[in-house]
Amino acid sequence: MSGNISINSLPIETFTEILIKIDGNSLARCRRVCKQWKEAIDETDIIWQEMCFREFKNSSKIAKRKSGDTVGWYHIYRNLKLWADISSFEKTIKEFYKFNLHDRSHLLDINYGVIPLKDAKGTFFYDAAFLKYIPVALSDINCLKIWNSDYVTVIQIKSGIFIQRTVIDPSYATEAFYKADNFVLNGDYLYFYNNRDVYKCNLLCRELIPKLLLRCAYDLKEIQFNNEVIHLFTDCGKIINILKDNSIQERIINCPVEWIKHIKNITAVDDKNFICYSRNLFKIETEDYQHLYLDFPPITALFFYIDVVIIGLRNGSILLYRLSSQKKATRPIFETLAELPDGKFPVQLDVYERKAGPMIAAATFFELYLIEVTFFPHEQPVKNTFTSNKLHMYKRLQKLKERLQDS
Template identity: 55%
Template sequence: MSKSRVLIKFAKNKNMTEEAYINKLPFELFEIILRKINGSVLGKCRRVCKGWKELIDSSEYLWHEKCRKEFKNSSKIAKRKSGNQCTWYHIYRNLYQWSDLKEYDIEIREFYKFSLSDISHVLNIDYGILPLRDDKGTFLYDTSTLKYITVALPERNCLKIMNNDYVTIMQVKSGIYIQRTVDSDTPEFLTEAYLKTDDFILANTILYLHHNRNIFSLDLTLQEFTPEFIVTIDYSIKEMQYNEGVLYLFTDYGYIATLDTSSHCFKVKYRPINCPVEWIKQIKHIRAVDDKNFVCYSRNLIKIEVDQYKHLYLEFPPITALFFYVDIILFATGDGKILLYRLSSQETSFKPTFETLARLPEGKVAVQLDVCERRSGPLIVASTFFELYVIEIPFFPYEKQTTKSTFTADKLHMYKRMQKLKERLKSNNNRD
């Protein structure tokens, strides 16, 4: 009999009280058994008794392992975007619910009206923060409550904001501003810096960046913000990603360069994207996790490659925006629809099949898409040239956030960094 069946049988033993189940089973054995079962069974085990629920809910490791095994790549994207507002348990159950959206009443509403027409009003959601760029600067919203965070950055040319427990980084056209955690125990450390760069990726304590074709790394735990040169790439870089110790660089001419950062020789390996050469020139946008999980697309061309599936379409619905969730992909089309493309459902299909997730008001077309998991369910943001629409899927409506923002509670250090970064930007506004 499998360990999972032993667990369930043990839980149903009527000769013992519910409180005795958890007390009789040694903790070490209990945890070993829980590691062997899948996330769906683990969720059912939470309902056995109060003791089991408290133990399972308190184990981030268990749910992290379930996400890693069942939603390897999409769970990384989800956790990065939600930050601390969602535990690995919330991430797992949300991704599990994405398998069937038909039973949910999806809500769509206009959230923000921009002053200027722009194709890139919304910066990528990161660490639970939704940055919006308008004529007066960049404004931040807490994704858990959609409440305004009282930090207005006077920077209209902001391209990207990323945060972790070490730094906040803002990218503008000419480079990046770095702001170290304000409450650092090492006052002699440099707390802020400006670096000239084209793009960057934040990998825990290491910052990778490139300027032209030159790749640099920066150890954020060191006293000075001094980038170290790594290598020069043979082609211009279109997209940079980091995953499990490897740096992936998607270049023009359809090549993927991989660089093992754990090696001191920094040897670059190149491989071409499996796509007809004459189509490569048409590819304008790339969204990637690594060299085996990515999507390349233009208006009517799409090349999808993930661990299990490979798709290539030339005649595709006109794409105006895309969100790559690995197992599924969200498309915005020219007729105002938000479509869901589920890779697993394409196995027996000769033509791409879609589920219509939502439709914007008549005449509105999304030019940007992003997704953030919340305790109550996913938040999808769809930006047009003038409006921002939010689409909420109430997987768990009883867990809706209170009106009090979670930002000031567990992200106070980030709030302080943003305030100081704002001051830094004011004094250096003529630099960009």
């Protein structure tokens, strides 16, 4: 028997282990070897997940959280790869929704492939991939945040958070409510704080009972969870980290102390990747770049994508701020992504990665505009199909609607 083994005869597990070890450009060339290789590579999501974590460690996690199971790691990887040339691609701007209520918080965080919109009659949902209305509306107009995973949905209103999960064992609790000011959902755990108390809730346990982790000495503004660490941003400019062993680390934002009181907004991924900004102050810190401006153009909306920042201005411009192009002691450099029509300006910005390319959502006080960038024109969705995880999510939203009405 011949000792020669063809690579095509290798088990898929071995083939995958080989491909994970190469870089993204080489992997793209491997896709072009033959139809068999292309199908094997494209259908093995773990390969592209590894590529994303290697080349876009934090921005790919943001993109995946927003897309859920609608878009695979392959599409996220190739989209993020082309963000470097986004200014050269065709863009279309369209008004998607007109609101009845004057508000600066119409657009809630796009999450798990769902666009939540607040209006005078409640909170409505649209599927981000197909831009189709999801026939579940929450009557409560005070929704602040809605996050989903494969088996749990968490909705924050002014008084606290509602938890609704999909369970296999009927003896498990399916819902709970806790007073909370903010939360973050990560895998099997929910983290939230109420006033200065920080809690952790294991979503796999029979009962949804939170565990107190910390009574903080400072007022809190933001909570994030990344790489087994809880990151808390405080009003006084301190960052507090709760480590896996429950030990506490504390440091202050690298910024002149007299400027900290001017910080109004914080957008963070962890304690090494965050933005603090207000009317006159713009402080950005990532693992690769640090910038601090006092005379920054007034910001009306912002989306932090780690390597780039999308900024909305009062004149209606939506700008791309590329961190790698900024030099020390120089004025910030912007690329114009879009201009909103009729003197409108964005008060909220968000990004959703589609198979065809990114979609930027820009909400004004009365309208929602969608800016679609086409990287791959042949990747348009052909039919409106939902995964089983999405269907479970719609059922959870329906139950939360009933719960909110009862309360």
